[in-house]
Structure formats: structure tokens, C-alpha cells
Amino acid sequence: MNTTVVAQLQRQFQDYIVSLxxxxxxxSQFSELRKLQDEGSPDFVSEVVSLFFDDCSKLINTMSRxxxxxxxxxxxxxxxxxxxxxxxxSSVGARRxxxxxISFKECCDVQNREGCLRCLQQVxxxxxxxxxxxxxxxxxxxxxxxxxxTIPQVDIN
Amino acid sequence: xxMETESKFHVLxxxxxxxxxxxxxxxxxxxxxxxxxxDSGSKALEFLGLRVDDNDPNALSTSPQIHQEVEIxxxxxxxxxxxxxxxxxxxxxxxxAAFRSIPVVIMSSENVPARISRCLEEGAEEFFLKPVKLAxxxxxxxHMMKTKLKKESEKPVAIEEIVVxxxxxxxxxxxxxxxxxxxxQELESEQLEPMLSSNKxxxxxxxISSDRSRPKYNDITTSV
Numbered sequence: 001m002n003t004t005v006v007a008q009l010q011r012q013f014q015d016y017i018v019s020l021x022x023x024x025x026x027x028s029q030f031s032e033l034r035k036l037q038d039e040g041s042p043d044f045v046s047e048v049v050s051l052f053f054d055d056c057s058k059l060i061n062t063m064s065r066x067x068x069x070x071x072x073x074x075x076x077x078x079x080x081x082x083x084x085x086x087x088x089x090s091s092v093g094a095r096r097x098x099x100x101x102i103s104f105k106e107c108c109d110v111q112n113r114e115g116c117l118r119c120l121q122q123v124x125x126x127x128x129x130x131x132x133x134x135x136x137x138x139x140x141x142x143x144x145x146x147x148x149x150t151i152p153q154v155d156i157n
Numbered sequence: 158x159x160m161e162t163e164s165k166f167h168v169l170x171x172x173x174x175x176x177x178x179x180x181x182x183x184x185x186x187x188x189x190x191x192x193x194x195x196d197s198g199s200k201a202l203e204f205l206g207l208r209v210d211d212n213d214p215n216a217l218s219t220s221p222q223i224h225q226e227v228e229i230x231x232x233x234x235x236x237x238x239x240x241x242x243x244x245x246x247x248x249x250x251x252x253x254a255a256f257r258s259i260p261v262v263i264m265s266s267e268n269v270p271a272r273i274s275r276c277l278e279e280g281a282e283e284f285f286l287k288p289v290k291l292a293x294x295x296x297x298x299x300h301m302m303k304t305k306l307k308k309e310s311e312k313p314v315a316i317e318e319i320v321v322x323x324x325x326x327x328x329x330x331x332x333x334x335x336x337x338x339x340x341x342q343e344l345e346s347e348q349l350e351p352m353l354s355s356n357k358x359x360x361x362x363x364x365i366s367s368d369r370s371r372p373k374y375n376d377i378t379t380s381v
Contacts, residue, residue: 032290036183044183051176087266088176091288 001148010152013140021156025130030093031156046138052092056127059085063120067113078116079108096126166301167191171201171234171246181233181289188294198241202249205256229259230301236265244276251280260300264289
């Protein structure tokens, strides 16, 4: 094991994850998620995150269809979709996605179709952005492990 | 049916969302619990062995086919579910003489005080706001210990173990021995009942009446 390489990768990982928190992509719930990962469940975080992104994709499709017809918007279905998305983004620590969901819900409540369309677009953008970022993070993790190192514990307040 | 003294707590987790089931399952496993997850209240009742009478949906009876091998120390359920809500499930569990001693915890992503107090009044032990954290689950240990101690005293155990449990729990054990045992054993216990001293029967009544806002039920709801 090349300790210099490992140390460099670990440093990179640490800096990257801290930046994700600082830029508001992630919140403390993501740390909670990481606590649940261990030798028995080494891929828990990536599995859950993957489930979340699948949900995002499906829900955004459904909500998009609900919003299609200007005079026939199913706000009830929209509300249900937003509720689910808000719940899962909250559980994963996907802070920006969650915040868009909060605005999205407000638009639903007042049946503001234009507002909902904007939120939908934003949610789509945010989840895809987060997906790329987390993919980079998981890649770094894999590199560390392959180099024989351990993934650093990062404390976020 | 073998129960080891050192066996883990077994929790039944109910949530219609696959994502949330995965989360709660991992949280519970990480807290050293054995977990069974189901996606609806009706499946939860089925798992417990409660059969809903087709003619009278309000009547609950214990299915004679289910041997109740499964020992559940706690039920944790989402509040918002299609069909049977977590609140409905809570009510059904508390209405069942066989299962009302199982502690029930409700989870919800919404902080609605009226909802919370309604659940607590109906007998829920705790109400957790989602996302549930590992730290929240440490609150569950004392509730699960109660049912564990009850179950363990059903087997022939050393006298020291029974002495260790609190007197109130011992009294509850007497009543639950009759309620929780599988059907054929229950019949035996019922025959034994008249032989119980009046002291024990009085203790049972005291326990039932002192239960926090539990509905009063006259008898055991097992079908013969």
C-alpha cells in the first residue's frame, strides 16, 4: 500500500465532502446515513442514494405528466409526489432538493401551475447535480479502498 | 419453539415506502434488532396472526392456523399509509387482548401536535419525526425490555431471573401468559385460571385498570 497515495486520496475525499456540506448540497442527515454503513452493510449509503435518485426520476416523470394540460392539472397527485420527494430527500440529507420541494409544495397548495413547472425544473436540475457530485464522492471512496486505505470519518456540525 | 435468553429484540416495521423501509430496517439492524418489514397495516396484522373476520371487519380473532412462533417486541409504523393508517393499526393492536402489550411507535414526516397527542392517547409509546435517527432508537430499548422479560418468564427459568424483574412486570406476566400463548396452551391456562388465588386476579385487574388510556375489554378474543 502506497501510504502517500492513500493519504492524498483521503485528503481529497475529506475536502470534497466538506465542500458538499458547505455549498449546501448535503446536510447533517447525510452524516447520519454514513453512520449506518459498516462492514456488514458496506454499500448502504450508495444503495440508499441510488434508490433516492430512482425515486426522483420516477416522481418527476409522473409530476411532469400531471402538469402537462394547463386546464387539467392533478394537484392532488402533484402534492403526493412532492410529499414523497420531500420525505426521501430529507432522509438522505439532500438539502437543496428538499428546499425546492418546500417551495414546490407551496405552489401546489395555491394551485400555481407556473410555479409548479418552475419547481419541477429546479428539482430535476438539483437531483441530477447531486447525483454527479455523489458519484464523484463514491468514486473517491472506491479509489481509497482499492489503494488499501480506509474511508475517513468526517465530522459535520 | 425455542427462545434463547440472549436473543435480539424483534421489531416489526411498517411503511408503504420502499425507501423508508430500507432506512428503518438499517437503523434497527444497527441498533442490534432483528427486523421484519411489511408495506401495509393489514400485512402487519397478518404477520402478527390477527385475522380480520370477513363478516365483521371490526372483530379481530387470532387465526388458529398461526402458531404465533414469531415473538414481536415492538411495532414501529409510519402514520400516513394508504388504506390502514398507522393510527388505525395502533388501534387494532391495542384492541387485541393478545397483542396490546406490544409497544407501538408511530413515525411521521409531519409535525402535527394534534396527531401526536391522538397517537399517544391511543397508547403509542413514542412518536418519532422523520427522518428517524439512530439516537431516537435508543429510546426504544426500555419499551422492548418489558415484553422481553414477560416472554422470558414463560419458560422454565432460574428463580433469580424472575426475582430480578420489577413486581409490576410480574403481575402483567400473569395476565399475558393467558393472552399470548398459542391456542392450545391458552385453553390449558384457562382451565387453570379458577385455581389462581384471588390475590393474583386482583393484581391483574389492577394492572388493566391502571393502563394508560387503554380501552377496557372484558375478555380474551381467541376463537375456538
